[in-house]
Structure formats: structure tokens, C-alpha cells
Amino acid sequence: MQSCTIETPIGYAKISGDENGISSVTIMDNDEKPTDPIPEHLLDCVTQLKEYFSNNLKAFDLKLNPNGTDFQKKVWQQLQQIPYGKTYSYLELSKQLGDPKAIRAVANANGKNPLWIIVPCHRVIGTDGSLTGYAGGLYRKQWLLNHESEYKQQTLF
Numbered sequence: 001m002q003s004c005t006i007e008t009p010i011g012y013a014k015i016s017g018d019e020n021g022i023s024s025v026t027i028m029d030n031d032e033k034p035t036d037p038i039p040e041h042l043l044d045c046v047t048q049l050k051e052y053f054s055n056n057l058k059a060f061d062l063k064l065n066p067n068g069t070d071f072q073k074k075v076w077q078q079l080q081q082i083p084y085g086k087t088y089s090y091l092e093l094s095k096q097l098g099d100p101k102a103i104r105a106v107a108n109a110n111g112k113n114p115l116w117i118i119v120p121c122h123r124v125i126g127t128d129g130s131l132t133g134y135a136g137g138l139y140r141k142q143w144l145l146n147h148e149s150e151y152k153q154q155t156l157f
Contacts, residue, residue, distance in 0.1 A: 004035035004042050009053055009147075010140045013116075015042050021065030024114040025049070027136045045118075052117065053147075058084035060118045068112065075109035082123045085148045089127040111135060117144065 001023070003016040011027040012034070022045050038046050044062060051057035066076060078097055082088050088096075090110070094103045111133055113121040122144040126132040134141035 002039035002041055004038050004046065005032045006038075006046055006049065007034050008049065010136070010143050013049065015045050015049075017041055017045065017065065021063035022115065022118065023065050023067060025116050025118055026114070027116060027140060049117065055147075058148075062118060064115060064118070066114045066119070068109075068114070071105065072109040072112055075106055076113055076115070076119045079110065079113065079119050079121055079124070082120055084120075085150055087123050087125045087145065090124055090132075091127050093124060107133075120144075123148075 001016055001018050003014060005028075006013050006015065008027065011029060012032045014024070014026050014028055014032070015022065016024045018041050022042070025045070048057055048060050048062060052060070066073065068076065074097065075093070078093060081096075090103050090107045091100060093110070094100045094106045097106060107124075110121045110124055113119050113135075116122075116136060122134060122141045124132075131138050131141055131145075
């Protein structure tokens, strides 16, 4: 397993993976020196993340290899179907997976997603439109949703 750290607009991202694919991408709260050189198996992921943050990439095309249960992997696969710039509620996601009563299990699997940003768990919100849980913090979730929005907010100052 190889890993590297890169700087992003929302913090330092730690990427792990090997020849079988990317197994995790997490944003850390601590400052960690970016990795140089980037391990070969992680180069494509680093490039695509930089393109995403530069507004030049809307869909990732990477070989993924996350660790999880079959149910979690099913939820994570469904998350990848949420289009860039769109949000779904946990209930909508549960319905798409075929069981609207599985909302808590779906929310739990969403929260265990090890591939932040690439598997867009940040695009899942509460049924009432509220931002709900994000392992990286709600401010990062809001940042990512704003980043993907076609309606960019202007700042006054």
C-alpha cells in the first residue's frame, strides 16, 4: 500500500492505494508536508483531484478499491451516480437502492465512505435540504457543494 499527501483548498488530503486501485482519500485537519515524489500508483488520482479543484473535472475516472462490506460498497457505487452539482437526500438514495426503510443503514454506509470527494458523499443532504453529517466537517461539505454549484456565490468583501 502506498500513500501520499497533497494540499487542497479544504486541507491536506491523504491518498492511499496500490496497483489494485485507490483505497482511501481523506482530508486531514493537521498540516502535513506534501509528498514528493508522488508514488506511481497514486499519480492519476492526484492529477484528477487537482483538476477537480481547478474546476476542470466533473467526473473521476479512477480504479477504486475501498475496504467495506458488500452493502457499503453498494451504497458507495450508488453515490457515484449522483451528478456533479446535484444533491440527493438520504431517502432518495435509499429508494434508489430499493429499500426506503434502509435510510439509517444508507446514512451509516455514507458516513463510512473512505473515498471522500471521489465517491461524492458530500452530495447527500437531509430530506429537508439541511446539511447533515460529514466526516470532514460541515464547513467542508458546504465548500464542496458551493464549488460544484453552477451558481457561484459572490463575496462582498
